[in-house]
Amino acid sequence: MELTAHSIPKRRQAKSLALESLIGAVAMVSVLIGVVAAVAVLIFFGFPAIVTSLSILVGSLLNWLFLQSLAEIIRLLKKIAKLDYAGVISGSHMEMVPTCSHCDATLRNDVYCDQCGARLIPPSV
């Protein structure tokens, strides 16, 4: 008897380069190039070129800020549209941290509590 099967459509995560992460990477490269250029101008032309060097530095930092803001706007728009986005939205946010059940201190290792010294019982699976 011949083995038969049906074609079943199934959802899966399609990986692609997110524009917001590309913009963030370009922003980092831009600020690195700006810092290197500012230092190079200062080394080659000396102290009289300090204004030029500082303007290159400030310009690259403002360029970084602009590109990061653009990436943030894309992340926020994707979050509003309930789409997946790369990176994190800046600002404070809630996160889960392990705490001691005895003294409520934040745990720094999996073996014992640094605050009260209680030995931690591994979670049962």
Ligand SMILES: [Zn+2]
């Ligand atoms: Zn404790």
